[in-house]
Amino acid sequence: MTAMLPRQRNLTEQAATTAIDTACRLLRLPSIRNEFADIADRAVKDQMTYRGFLAELLMAECDDRARRRSERRIKAAGFPRDKSLRTFDFDANPNIDPAVINTLASCEWIKKSQPLCLIGDSGTGKSHMLIALGTEAAMQGYRVRYTLATKLVNELVEAADEKQLNKTIARYGRVDLLCIDELGYMELDRRGAELLFQVLTEREEKNSVAIASNESFGGWTKTFTDPRLCAAIVDRLTFNGTIIETGTDSYRLATTRARTGQAAAS
Secondary structure (H helix, E strand, C coil), rough: CCCCCCCCCCCCHHHHHCCCHHHHHCCCCHHHHHHHHHHHHHHHCCCHHHHHHHHHHHHHHHHHHHHHHHHHHHHHHCCCCCCCCCCCCCCCCCCCHHHHHHHCCCHHHHHHHCEEEECCCCCCCCCHHHHHHHHHHHHHHCCCCEEEEEHHHHHCCCHHCCHHHHCCHHHCCCCCCCEEEEEECEEEEEEHHHHHHHHHHHHHHCCCCEEEEEECCHHHHCEECCCCHHHHHHHHCCCEEEEEECCCCCCCHHHHHHHHHEEEEE
């Protein structure tokens, strides 16, 4: 049984500080424990009321907990690197409309369980945008999972071999947003394509899927060799969704060439 803290009146400043520290540890309020001294000093300086001071303390704890939850969701998503909308260079790729991206950043499409397709050549910002929008969703409270298409298919094949397929599909079905990168880079055999189709079917009109592909939909027959299966997959990834074509000009390559040219000139 946890011992109760003795309640005293007219504590010295040192005793009050010690009591607050102990209470915060017992109540698991790390933000208040770390910030109460600074907030107390500011309260005296700004002549806050007692209610105002208490509100500042509680909001500090709430804000920090929200930040830590957001960090946990981002970590759980499994993004391979940090990417944000703020760092995306829209001037380098005029094919991507900032207004459309800002609308997507509201995550209303995830709330409506709609899909998103980013189609374009390598170096045009597909993966950056996929990760950045996924990160934005995680920050807004959605459960997100990122994976490469081939990695997902391999995991599904292994799960099927180990009689764990239903469990694995259900796990991918539960997240609010499934981000599948590099779809179309490698040909999938019929079994792998069918397993991927099962994941998409599990999520259809229930949870959102966002994909990035270097192939236009017309070229997906090289990835999904069964025409009917290919058509069904395209249908599930585009129905009521948003399609963004990022173009064919690699701004990564253009940036490298420009940097090389500047170095040569200097």
